[in-house]
Amino acid sequence: MNSETKKAARSNQEDETLIRDFLAENINAFDRLVLKYQDLVFNLCFRIVGDYDDASDCAQETFIKVHANLKNFAFRSSFTTWLYRIAINTCRTMLSSSGNRMRKKMVRIDRPGDAESGPVEINDCSSDPGDLFEKNEQSRVIHRAIDSLPDELKVLVVLRDLEGNSYEEISEITGVNLGTVKSRLARARHLLRESLREVL
Amino acid sequence: MNCDQVKMILADYLDGTATEKEKASVAAHLKKCDNCRDELRFLKKYLKAIGKYPTFQAPDDFLKGVHRGIERRQRSGIVRTLFFPLSVKVPLEAAALVALALTGVLLFRPYRTDLLDYGPEQAPAVTEHAAAPDRKATRDIAPGRRQALPENNVAAAPEKKRATRPEPARKDAAVTVGSRPGEQIQKQETADIQAAEITLALRLKSAHEEKAATEDLVTRESEDAAADSGIIVGGTSLRSSAAPEAQRAKTSGRDEQRADTIWAIDDLARPLGGKIIQTVMDKTTGAPRSVVVELPSGNYPAFIERLGQRWNIFDRSPAAPRASATLRITMHIQD
Numbered sequence: 025m026n027s028e029t030k031k032a033a034r035s036n037q038e039d040e041t042l043i044r045d046f047l048a049e050n051i052n053a054f055d056r057l058v059l060k061y062q063d064l065v066f067n068l069c070f071r072i073v074g075d076y077d078d079a080s081d082c083a084q085e086t087f088i089k090v091h092a093n094l095k096n097f098a099f100r101s102s103f104t105t106w107l108y109r110i111a112i113n114t115c116r117t118m119l120s121s122s123g124n125r126m127r128k129k130m131v132r133i134d135r136p137g138d139a140e141s142g143p144v145e146i147n148d149c150s151s152d153p154g155d156l157f158e159k160n161e162q163s164r165v166i167h168r169a170i171d172s173l174p175d176e177l178k179v180l181v182v183l184r185d186l187e188g189n190s191y192e193e194i195s196e197i198t199g200v201n202l203g204t205v206k207s208r209l210a211r212a213r214h215l216l217r218e219s220l221r222e223v224l
Numbered sequence: 225m226n227c228d229q230v231k232m233i234l235a236d237y238l239d240g241t242a243t244e245k246e247k248a249s250v251a252a253h254l255k256k257c258d259n260c261r262d263e264l265r266f267l268k269k270y271l272k273a274i275g276k277y278p279t280f281q282a283p284d285d286f287l288k289g290v291h292r293g294i295e296r297r298q299r300s301g302i303v304r305t306l307f308f309p310l311s312v313k314v315p316l317e318a319a320a321l322v323a324l325a326l327t328g329v330l331l332f333r334p335y336r337t338d339l340l341d342y343g344p345e346q347a348p349a350v351t352e353h354a355a356a357p358d359r360k361a362t363r364d365i366a367p368g369r370r371q372a373l374p375e376n377n378v379a380a381a382p383e384k385k386r387a388t389r390p391e392p393a394r395k396d397a398a399v400t401v402g403s404r405p406g407e408q409i410q411k412q413e414t415a416d417i418q419a420a421e422i423t424l425a426l427r428l429k430s431a432h433e434e435k436a437a438t439e440d441l442v443t444r445e446s447e448d449a450a451a452d453s454g455i456i457v458g459g460t461s462l463r464s465s466a467a468p469e470a471q472r473a474k475t476s477g478r479d480e481q482r483a484d485t486i487w488a489i490d491d492l493a494r495p496l497g498g499k500i501i502q503t504v505m506d507k508t509t510g511a512p513r514s515v516v517v518e519l520p521s522g523n524y525p526a527f528i529e530r531l532g533q534r535w536n537i538f539d540r541s542p543a544a545p546r547a548s549a550t551l552r553i554t555m556h557i558q559d
Contacts, residue, residue, distance in 0.1 A: 066282035
């Protein structure tokens with residue numbers, strides 16, 4: 025897990041200083057924030073949207089929104105929680121966009137074994153996860169299993185199992201109450217157990 | 225604890241974050257439930273596999289991409305400010321636009337009937353100076369139409385008050401007749417709600433008929449010069465007002481005579497304390513179709529007599545006007 029990355033990222037004191045510098049129109053402060061959190065946000069987005077290019081777009085869009093709204097940040101929650109919330113919402117928007125849904129649909133109707141219609145050529149523009157998980161077949165299978173979950177369950181699994189957030193943080197990030205978070209996570213793991221039965 | 229409750233805290237049981245009470249309950253349940261034991265075995269493998277899940281680095285040009293996006297957003301800031309969120313701002317802006325358009329329509333009222341006046345000329349500005357007509361207003365209407373205006377047709381003062389209707393009996397009314405196709409209202413005027421009404425049908429006489437009628441009238445005038453013919457507003461010379469010779473001199477054709485109809489009727493009515501209150505023009509030909517004149521009832525015979533010099537009156541409805549201080553004469557003019 026990337027707990028070390030998170031530990032490095034969650035230095036609230038440093039975040040607050042950078043934010044105040046940014047509000048004082050220190051041009052470099054925002055760049056430093058981006059460089060500090062770009063990997064964290066990119067990985068979160070990749071785990072949710074399941075595509076390298078889309079993840080890059082989502083992560084960049086997240087920081088663009090942060091830049092536009094940082095002056096409204098009231099320090100009521102930690103910066104990382106706020107950042108996660110923006111990233112999750114950006115990913116949800118991406119997942120619910122018509123283009124994304126159409127692309128997923130195109131991939132799912134790919135049935136090479138259909139004798140009458142013959143092999144169907146699918147132009148899947150997403151990066152092949154096989155390249156990214158070249159040396160880790162098990163992780164590739166898990167990635168696909170998580171990607172096949174319904175969006176509201178996938179977000180919770182990513183935040184809890186991959187990002188290591190507590191239930192309270194997940195509740196704050198997603199706006200879902202604590203009990204619902206736990207029950208949905210149990211349901212998501214049950215679904216994962218079904219799809220990963222042969223692998224694990 | 226049932227299976228669902230156990231599955232909800234199974235991950236916490238594994239990583240040791242469950243409470244002691246929860247741990248005891250889960251342990252007791254696992255001893256007797258194969259399915260939950262399978263779930264626990266899966267979770268152990270799953271969490272171990274997840275631990276090896278790779279972490280990726282953001283693309284090299286990530287920061288540049290963020291900068292480009294920020295610049296792009298700042299460029300489109302005005303559009304976003306104006307229209308986003310679409311679901312809120314577009315309906316609001318549309319409503320504001322409609323309100324603005326309605327305000328403009330209400331202020332300028334392009335549908336007003338008085339803007340539909342026929343032709344380049346304006347209707348004569350008929351005033352309350354019934355016995356002292358303002359000829360300047362008439363001149364202003366069509367300067368090129370009339371060559372000479374009689375100077376001595378201003379009536380004497382004593383009878384003037386009799387001809388002037390009392391103010392309380394009046395009301396402002398927008399007259400909206402002339403709904404037939406090809407016709408338009410030429411002017412709106414103040415109407416007298418107590419006036420009696422009579423309708424005449426006129427046709428312009430030929431030059432021969434007109435000359436004969438004029439000579440007959442002049443002959444009768446010379447025989448009885450002192451007779452006033454019951455005219456209330458006196459002091460007006462028939463010659464000077466009707467002026468058939470002058471009219472003939474200035475009108476060279478039938479069409480021009482027809483076009484001068486309004487002015488001729490105005491010439492007749494004004495010395496008798498009357499005025500044109502409404503005209504209806506043919507939109508296509510420009511010829512007058514109807515002219516409505518108001519005048520003191522006592523002057524009706526004189527008006528009819530003078531009218532008969534140039535027009536054949538072939539229909540009257542009713543045959544004689546009812547008794548009233550004021551008479552409204554509607555004249556339908558036929559070719």
